[in-house]
Amino acid sequence: MFQQLFTSLYEAFLGLPEPAMLTNAFENSIFPGVGLATLFGIGLLGALFFYLVLNRLMTTPLYQTKHWLLFLLLFAVVAGGLAWFQAREVVYQVLSDKGVVIPAGSESAYSRYVLGFAFVNALFGAVFFVLWSFVVKGLSPNAKVTPVRWPN
Amino acid sequence: MLFTLASRNTLSCLAIGALFSACSGPKGEGSVAGSPTKESAANVAAAKVSQINVFVDMSGGMRGFMHANDPGRNETGSEFQRTVMDLLSDVNRLAPKLTAPPAYYFFKEKEPTNPQVLVPSTYAGMTGAVSGGLKNAARGSELPQMLSEALTLQAKKPGTVSILISDFIFAPQNVKDTWRIKTFIKDALNAVEPAKLAVSVFANTSEFRGNFYPGNRTGKQPLNGEQLPYYIWVLGDPALVGQVDGGLLRRLAAQPQAHYNVAFAPPYAVPDFLTDPVGNWTVAEGTGATAPVVTFTKKPTLGKPAEIVVALDLNQLPASIVGQVSANTLRLAEAGTGATLTQVFPLAQMPDARQQPALKKYTHFARLRFVQAPAGAPTLHLELARTEPAWVAAYSTASDSGIKKQGPKTYYLKEVMAGVADYFADEPSAQRVFSLPVRVTARD
Numbered sequence: 150m151f152q153q154l155f156t157s158l159y160e161a162f163l164g165l166p167e168p169a170m171l172t173n174a175f176e177n178s179i180f181p182g183v184g185l186a187t188l189f190g191i192g193l194l195g196a197l198f199f200y201l202v203l204n205r206l207m208t209t210p211l212y213q214t215k216h217w218l219l220f221l222l223l224f225a226v227v228a229g230g231l232a233w234f235q236a237r238e239v240v241y242q243v244l245s246d247k248g249v250v251i252p253a254g255s256e257s258a259y260s261r262y263v264l265g266f267a268f269v270n271a272l273f274g275a276v277f278f279v280l281w282s283f284v285v286k287g288l289s290p291n292a293k294v295t296p297v298r299w300p301n
Numbered sequence: 302m303l304f305t306l307a308s309r310n311t312l313s314c315l316a317i318g319a320l321f322s323a324c325s326g327p328k329g330e331g332s333v334a335g336s337p338t339k340e341s342a343a344n345v346a347a348a349k350v351s352q353i354n355v356f357v358d359m360s361g362g363m364r365g366f367m368h369a370n371d372p373g374r375n376e377t378g379s380e381f382q383r384t385v386m387d388l389l390s391d392v393n394r395l396a397p398k399l400t401a402p403p404a405y406y407f408f409k410e411k412e413p414t415n416p417q418v419l420v421p422s423t424y425a426g427m428t429g430a431v432s433g434g435l436k437n438a439a440r441g442s443e444l445p446q447m448l449s450e451a452l453t454l455q456a457k458k459p460g461t462v463s464i465l466i467s468d469f470i471f472a473p474q475n476v477k478d479t480w481r482i483k484t485f486i487k488d489a490l491n492a493v494e495p496a497k498l499a500v501s502v503f504a505n506t507s508e509f510r511g512n513f514y515p516g517n518r519t520g521k522q523p524l525n526g527e528q529l530p531y532y533i534w535v536l537g538d539p540a541l542v543g544q545v546d547g548g549l550l551r552r553l554a555a556q557p558q559a560h561y562n563v564a565f566a567p568p569y570a571v572p573d574f575l576t577d578p579v580g581n582w583t584v585a586e587g588t589g590a591t592a593p594v595v596t597f598t599k600k601p602t603l604g605k606p607a608e609i610v611v612a613l614d615l616n617q618l619p620a621s622i623v624g625q626v627s628a629n630t631l632r633l634a635e636a637g638t639g640a641t642l643t644q645v646f647p648l649a650q651m652p653d654a655r656q657q658p659a660l661k662k663y664t665h666f667a668r669l670r671f672v673q674a675p676a677g678a679p680t681l682h683l684e685l686a687r688t689e690p691a692w693v694a695a696y697s698t699a700s701d702s703g704i705k706k707q708g709p710k711t712y713y714l715k716e717v718m719a720g721v722a723d724y725f726a727d728e729p730s731a732q733r734v735f736s737l738p739v740r741v742t743a744r745d
Contacts, residue, residue: 165581165598170573172583172598248659252576 152177155184162269167262168255174243179236179266186235187228187270192277193285195224200282200289212292217282221275228274233267348540351400351460353392353549356451357385357427358467359407359420359435360442365511365524366468366531369434378432381507381531384552385431385466388533391549392464393424401458408450408467410442418450444471444717445489451536452492462537462545469532470701470712472516479517479699482713486720495728499542499562500721501535503553504696506709516712519702528709530696539564539730547617557692558619561721562731565622568614569683569737571595572660576653580607580671592680592738600674600743607671608643611683611739612663621690622734626665630686633669636679638741644668674743681741685734693718 156176160166166175199220203209240263244250251259283300286293357363366381378386392403405427407420422430430436447465455461471482478485490498509529512521533553535542543564571593573584580601587593601607615623628645635641645667654660667683698710711717725731 168574169578169581169583169598170575172573173585176583247574249572249574249657252574252653252656254576 151185152181155180158184158273159266159269163262163265167258168251170249170251171240171243171259174239175236179239182239183232183235183266183270184273186231187274188277191224191228191231191274192281195220195278196281196285200285200292204289204291208291212289212295214296217292217295221278224278225271225275228277229267229271231274232270233263236263236266348538348544349460350395350462350537350541350544352458352462353395353399353403353545354406354451354454354461354463355389355392355403355427356406356408356419356447356463356465356467357431358442358447358465359409359430360467360514361512362468362470362514363531364435365509365513365529366507367431367434368508368510370432379508379510380505382431384505384507384533386428387552388464388466388550389424389428389431391552395549400460404454406454408442408447408465410446418446419454442467444469445485448486448489448536449492452490452498455537456493460538460541462535462541464545465532465534465536467532467534468529468711469534469714469717470514470516471717472518472712476517479713479716482716483720483723486717487724490721490724495562495725495731497538499535499537499539499560499564500725501542501546501550501561501563502559502718502721503533503535503550504530504557504692505533505553506530513704515701515704517700517702522702522704524705527705529704530709530711530714532711546619554619557690557696558621559690559693559718559721560619560622560687560734561725562728563734564730565618565735567616567618567735567737568662570612570663571609571739572612572657574653574657574659575610576656578608580605582607582609584609587738592740594678594740594742597671597674597741597743601671603672609669609671609739611667611669611737612660613665613667613683613737614662615664618734621692622685623664625688626685630688631667632684632686634682634684634736636681638671638675638679638681639673640669640671640681640741642667642683643670669739671741675741678740678742681739682736683739684736687732687734689718689722 159180166172204212366379370376370378396402405422407422451463455463506528508526509524513524514521539562571584581599582595582597585594595609631645633642648664651666696711697715701712
């Protein structure tokens with residue numbers, strides 16, 4: 150289910166993997182792996198870190214919306230980096246398992262696709278963090294109204 | 302902590318993958334087609350040779366091949382002796398791997414006083430006779446009888462492969478019966494169902510010193526070192542004969558040969574790492590039991606066709622068969638997909654092989670073109686049609702009474718082989734050398 154969900158999410162932005170020889174690697178491994186890590190590892194854990202750790206367990210002054218925006222930016226960068234490194238690692242692993250290289254004509258398509266994937270995942274990281282923020286912000290006494298008062 | 306996630310990306314996959322098992326990783330189904338050598342190996346390894354029966358014709362006509370050699374005169378044995386000794390030695394060496402020890406038999410014709418046809422022997426007895434000459438050679442031998450005796454014996458133990466060594470001169474008692482040779486052979490084989498039998502014939506010639514007895518029953522002719530043909534026949538289960546041909550008999554690979562219903566399973570794959578793929582498709586590699594699956598990620602159309610390339614490793618196939626592989630002999634059972642075979646080319650003409658060393662283990666490539674999306678997930682088969690080998694006609698003669706002038710020919714060999722072909726005529730699997738499945742499907 151997650152495999153299909155994330156595959157269609159990413160491919161809606163990026164199109165089919167390029168070169169086509171990497172389709173299985175992306176669809177069966179990279180998209181679901183990175184997607185889940187971004188949704189839970191970055192979005193959920195990031196929101197819990199901001200609302201529960203910084204603004205409930207510890208009482209830091211980092212409760213304002215500008216701090217929240219900083220963390221949003223940070224998690225977006227982390228999500229982009231995760232996508233970039235994970236995609237390249239899996240791709241190189243697949244290529245060395247098969248003993249093949251990316252054909253010369255497809256190298257630029259490959260670079261473009263991985264770069265695009267990193268940017269799309271940065272966007273997803275930010276979106277997931279925003280969504281989780283609204284779920285968990287009620288648990289934080291200090292940052293209950295960050296970034297906005299709604300729905301409380 | 303989140304930075305660790307980003308830099309040690311495997312961790313993220315481990316931590317979350319453990320919960321959802323969505324991280325299949327590059328070694329799971331995530332890997333793309335490749336390493337196809339396992340496929341057919343698994344197919345063939347399923348059946349195992351349990352016993353080998355070796356039959357050597359001991360008719361008087363065979364004596365000329367088995368001449369006692371004189372090392373003082375620098376005699377190194379006839380081609381027949383060298384080949385058969387090697388073969389017997391290889392069979393003997395296989396003994397520990399077989400469930401029953403190899404059995405050796407001499408074959409002779411039925412005599413009024415002695416109806417015995419098979420004379421059991423041993424490895425020592427047989428090598429002694431081949432290297433030192435036949436003692437008490439029989440007057441003759443009957444080819445159909447030899448075939449049916451071998452088949453009867455091998456039917457007693459499933460998994461048995463029979464190796465028959467003879468000049469295969471089949472001279473019917475009545476010279477007027479030569480036109481029936483075909484039927485005699487067919488009838489002899491009929492003891493077994495064609496689906497469960499495969500026949501391989503390897504031809505060779507060897508120096509002949511001694512009396513040659515022509516098949517048309519004219520007088521004997523003394524020969525002194527002239528070349529005469531002899532044959533090694535392999536009978537057994539289709540998969541087992543394929544194994545024996547490629548293993549035990551690989552020394553004979555360069556000889557003229559004919560194969561009937563032998564289950565060759567050359568390794569193959571659909572490589573997805575070509576430089577300029579046509580169309581959008583991905584491949585899930587096949588395993589021993591399953592065919593590679595090609596999935597069109599965009600449906601091919603007449604305007605935007607898709608092309609896949611099937612890579613074949615024909616190294617294990619007899620050279621005579623590999624030589625036949627071309628766009629004319631390969632055919633595609635397209636299973637209603639409308640796919641066509643557009644091109645067949647050898648490795649030398651594969652430009653991508655320079656970049657992709659993984660392609661170098663293949664010998665031939667076949668390009669298939671799709672102009673429409675397949676309905677469902679049909680299975681195509683890339684097949685090589687069996688053709689009658691050309692050497693058979695060249696080795697055959699209708700009269701061998703002047704063998705010295707004719708050169709190496711066998712009496713009515715063509716009819717003998719036609720009998721074998723006739724026997725397999727109604728067996729679909731015998732009409733092709735191999736049949737390689739590829740499943741195709743399309744995404745909505």
